[in-house]
Amino acid sequence: METLATQGVVAYLGGAGSDLHAAAASIGDKNKIPYFGIGFALHSIHKQGLRYLFSPFPKSPDLTTETFVFFDALIPAAQRPRKVALFLERTDWGKEMGGLWEIAAKKHGYQVVSSGEYAPGSKDFSDLILKAKSAGAETVLALPSPPDGMTIVKQMKELDLNAKVDMFIRAADPPVWSQNLSKDGDYVLLSPGWHFAAKYPKVAELNEAHQKLFNRPSDPLVGPSYACLQILADALTRAKTLDRDKLRDAIAATNMTTVAGPVRFRSDGTGEVKVFFLQWLKGKQELVWPKEFATAPFGYPAPEFSQR
Numbered sequence: 001m002e003t004l005a006t007q008g009v010v011a012y013l014g015g016a017g018s019d020l021h022a023a024a025a026s027i028g029d030k031n032k033i034p035y036f037g038i039g040f041a042l043h044s045i046h047k048q049g050l051r052y053l054f055s056p057f058p059k060s061p062d063l064t065t066e067t068f069v070f071f072d073a074l075i076p077a078a079q080r081p082r083k084v085a086l087f088l089e090r091t092d093w094g095k096e097m098g099g100l101w102e103i104a105a106k107k108h109g110y111q112v113v114s115s116g117e118y119a120p121g122s123k124d125f126s127d128l129i130l131k132a133k134s135a136g137a138e139t140v141l142a143l144p145s146p147p148d149g150m151t152i153v154k155q156m157k158e159l160d161l162n163a164k165v166d167m168f169i170r171a172a173d174p175p176v177w178s179q180n181l182s183k184d185g186d187y188v189l190l191s192p193g194w195h196f197a198a199k200y201p202k203v204a205e206l207n208e209a210h211q212k213l214f215n216r217p218s219d220p221l222v223g224p225s226y227a228c229l230q231i232l233a234d235a236l237t238r239a240k241t242l243d244r245d246k247l248r249d250a251i252a253a254t255n256m257t258t259v260a261g262p263v264r265f266r267s268d269g270t271g272e273v274k275v276f277f278l279q280w281l282k283g284k285q286e287l288v289w290p291k292e293f294a295t296a297p298f299g300y301p302a303p304e305f306s307q308r
Helices: 018-024 026-031 043-047 060-074 092-107 126-134 146-158 176-185 203-214 222-239 244-252
Strands: 083-089 111-118 139-142 165-168 188-190 255-258 261-265 277-281 284-289
Touching: 018 043, 018 092, 043 092, 060 092, 060 284, 083 092, 083 126, 092 111, 111 126, 126 146, 139 146, 146 165, 146 176, 176 277, 203 222, 222 244, 222 255
Parallel strands: 083 111, 083 139, 139 165, 165 188
Antiparallel strands: 188 277, 255 261, 277 284
């Protein structure tokens, strides 16, 4: 039975974080109300047959595949960092990303020379780091929380692991990354879902409004969040009704360009969307991929910590 609390609800707008969405996404199907997952990459949520879940945000298969598409596009073949180390959080997302990175690496001619798990909140990453160093790792791929990621970088410096590429999904997203690590946090790649330099319709207006409100350019999650509202408004216009089943079908049929780029939905509710890679350079998050929107050239190879 529908509760009074859901009678006037047209759609649910989720926040950020795979764990939160894993717990909440099923409420959309329970109440037959479209649920937008704004900022989460865990793909397994979309394997549960949830018909009302939609997320115009890159998922693990998108991120892992695009990692090597990005490397191959911007790094000459003879200079590519072929030896890869995986530092994987012992969570559903860590396991998912690790398996997919391994598959994508092999497909693109890279070799995973070291792979290890750690418990979230760990204080000592020396075992992972030393194994990667002894294996000659040239690339480190990881998805730690910000505190874990900052600890890993500090210990990589202490143990003299100097990879040519460090990609820390999630960990490097917040401003505290550069505040705490200073130059040691530079050259790290991240993929928070968007960047305000994207040249799509309405982005300039969105940035202007955000600048007036918060005195800074739009934050990375602003793009996917606003895109969800654009998708909902477009679906409501096409459905011409608040009937939830018809609205759900209209959302599923989305084919439009948002501030986050072109969006279509696959049958499992995942979005066919652009993947953005940012890089910390001189204490700023610069957009380095897609190349056509780049605000700075890709900083490669990363200098050794002692040379920064």
